[in-house]
Amino acid sequence: MTATPAAGDNLLGHRHRTLEALVCDELRNRIVSGVLPPGLRLVESTLAEELAVSRAPVREAIRQLEHEGFVTISPRRGAAVAELSAEAALDCYEIRSALEVVAAKRAAQRRTPADVARLRQILAMGNELVAAGRWADLVKANTDFHEAIADAAGNAELTALLAQYSRRITWIFSRTAVHAGADAWAEHAAMATAIEQGDQARAEELTLQHLSRSQARFESRPSTAP
Amino acid sequence: MTATPAAGDNLLGHRHRTLEALVCDELRNRIVSGVLPPGLRLVESTLAEELAVSRAPVREAIRQLEHEGFVTISPRRGAAVAELSAEAALDCYEIRSALEVVAAKRAAQRRTPADVARLRQILAMGNELVAAGRWADLVKANTDFHEAIADAAGNAELTALLAQYSRRITWIFSRTAVHAGADAWAEHAAMATAIEQGDQARAEELTLQHLSRSQARFESRPSTAP
DNA sequence: AACTGGTTTATTGTATGCAGTATGGCAGAG
């Protein structure tokens, strides 16, 4: 949005986000939504003109997106939207699984009543969404659930890493299948219980199972490209 | 080919690294070595003048270092060398352990003869270093060993992440203790064997043990701050 | 003396300009 941040209509004079952040979000959205397809070259000057900003914020946004895995940069050659290969997808999933298992374990270890309440709340909401067949909203609930576990683990860095990989995995698989079905959601309840009871080993095990099944569901579905 | 190296100080010809990368390395070295202590503000213009470059490469280097965890940036307020708290150290160790365990497992699963050979070579060299009491060199061998395992896992992203966290952990603990002693090295042999034999479960288990012991060794030593 | 208000200053955020390099096309030779 905000294609032309002309003079005064720029968000806020006091709490305004930097152009770099805005450009970064905009480009990420375009990449995730498929407007900028994998392999497309990202020319700084072109994007700058299109977004009505200078090259500087565009350049920094591209660097940021490279760190997030959405863009690849070749020195002196320029940037391009990252290609998503099956191999890269597996690599990401491997990393995410490892991190998520630790998150579950720590969450079971360090959970606070507030953490447990939040998990239960998300769980309840998800159940309603499943019952209502609102699959689109369930995707959001799914993200929230995993994020809540990461939060409960009390490792800010881990939370950030997981969020990053989740976004990326969502992107990679977004062209392959609609995810977060009822069966995936059902597994969440057991995970929440293990965490609530402080059963670290079981939390680890259930998370690992959940993720490998989740991955299997991804891969088994036929492509439903946009 | 323009073979006119006008300015002699620039070590470029056709394979020159970008200034950004050079500045990044330089700053990282200064941070890790303690020349730039935690909490110190990093003012772009000051650093630019000191390194005889413009603000642009300095700025991008600082952003890079933020992603690596060496620097924290507050929007509109500037950057500073990251403070190293005990909590952050534990968080890092937690993440690194999780990643390293997966790396060991995958290495045991996908190892090639070349991987095994390299592990054995590093192991042999390390043994010699231990025998000779060359502890400084052993630190390097230690890094190489863990890096070789990551390589063998065949997940480039995992390798990069691990390298990043290893560097950071080395930094965090560098002011606390000299690490990589003989006892730590002895544990490597068993890890290499498990990987060589393709015993994934044992590779996982040994790695987990090795890292927790390693962490314990770190923490038990008295501070030898510079 | 403490507090509020404006003012100054240091530093980041953004824009623009310039130079060097990689790339694609074109011409000429084999």
Added chain:
DNA sequence: CTCTGCCATACTGCATACAATAAACCAGTT
């Protein structure tokens, strides 16, 4: 027709200039 070398072009890397903002400072008032 294919290959090799030159040349035009486009883009990045870096430098510099300007604008905006948050912190520090100072003065005036209560």
